[in-house]
Amino acid sequence: MNWAGLYTVLSGVNRHSTAIGRIWLSVIFIFRIMVLVVAAESVWGDEKSAFTCNTQQPGCNSVCYDHFFPISHIRLWALQLILVTTPALLVAMHVAYQQHQEKKLLVLTGHADAKHMEEVKKHKMRIAGSLWWTYVCSVVFRLLFEAVFMYIFYMLYPGYQMMRLVKCEAYPCPNTVDCFISRPTEKTIFTVFMLVTSGVCIILNMAELVYLVVRACARRS
């Protein structure tokens, strides 16, 4: 199970999404997951091996690295992307349940031939009734997860900028030791890029929420 497996799973959900939902999914896969896999992972690849401290004290390097980077950006982004894409599975489960109910109804009314069963599988579900509530919940959860992770990033790495130099005083480092981070500029560029795409995704989710609410109100009136 890797990103390609997740892509296969979520592509199925795509069929029952709104147009904005499909755009959101494309942005997630192309501008976030793909950039993470082909570019960002190699930038952070040597983050520990190239983290150099101005001391020969054994253990100081490890302790300082652990102090300043409790969890690496790459792992945080991977967790964020997994949690943000997973609410779509709520919708997939609800659609599967509705299709199951439709099939049972066909069996009861005596229309259980192969052609009707195939049609149940293929036709697109309208986002109305209980499916509307499930869909809206999934969008709200997506927004929540995005916001929480952006806050965690801000708390762990204030200002989103990667520093070139950190001053470390943790035991066993003698007094204060200068430690140098590898590729700080490239890391800052990618952090800002991922932040911007995260913001774009939040905007798309809010637009989708507004669209669903407006559509439901228009239907009711």
Next chain:
Amino acid sequence: MDWGTLQAVLGGVNKHSTSIGKIWLTVLFIFRIMILVVAAERVWGDEQQDFVCNTLQPGCKNVCYDHFFPISHIRLWALQLIFVSTPALLVAMHVAYTRHEKKRRLRNGEKIDIEELKNVKLHIRGPLWWTYTSSIFFRIIFEAVFMYVFYYMYDGYQMPRLVKCEAWPCPNTVDCFVSRPTEKTTFTIFMLAVSGICMMLNLAELCYLVIKICMKGPRKTT
């Protein structure tokens, strides 16, 4: 999600492209993405490890590397290729939307073969022409922007063999040596040349589309 998945996604768009568009997509995948993955990534693989500075001062190497290479060529090419191939998805979305509209209209009327509708190739005219032309326009803009970014960051496209670094904590001026400069210059020029070819293909496609629509225009009025 990697280059293979992008190829699968864009392969679908290929069906609705012009011949020049199909050639462009082939050049993109074979001469740019494939070269990036099988060759260029190995050349730049040891860029930081083998970046050697003539000093024992800890941290000097990191700081100098960061100063001279704010963003690596490989990452810039990866971003360029992602941005340049994405406008084709606008066309894919438009085609999907057009098909959806056709299905809706036909469902109200008579029943038709849904599978046949999926396989029919849409002609590039009307609003699809505008979407297609916009996508080519954006491709050209992104290519040009990235070529400019490359030129601005790494003046002259040539990889220097030696850089002189004065950033703190390096003492005074320190000589730092870049690993595989000739090989890197070769690949930079190669990727630049292919980028130029892609831009020319895009310009040719744009001209072709404009001429096609101008020729169709007078025929409609007669």
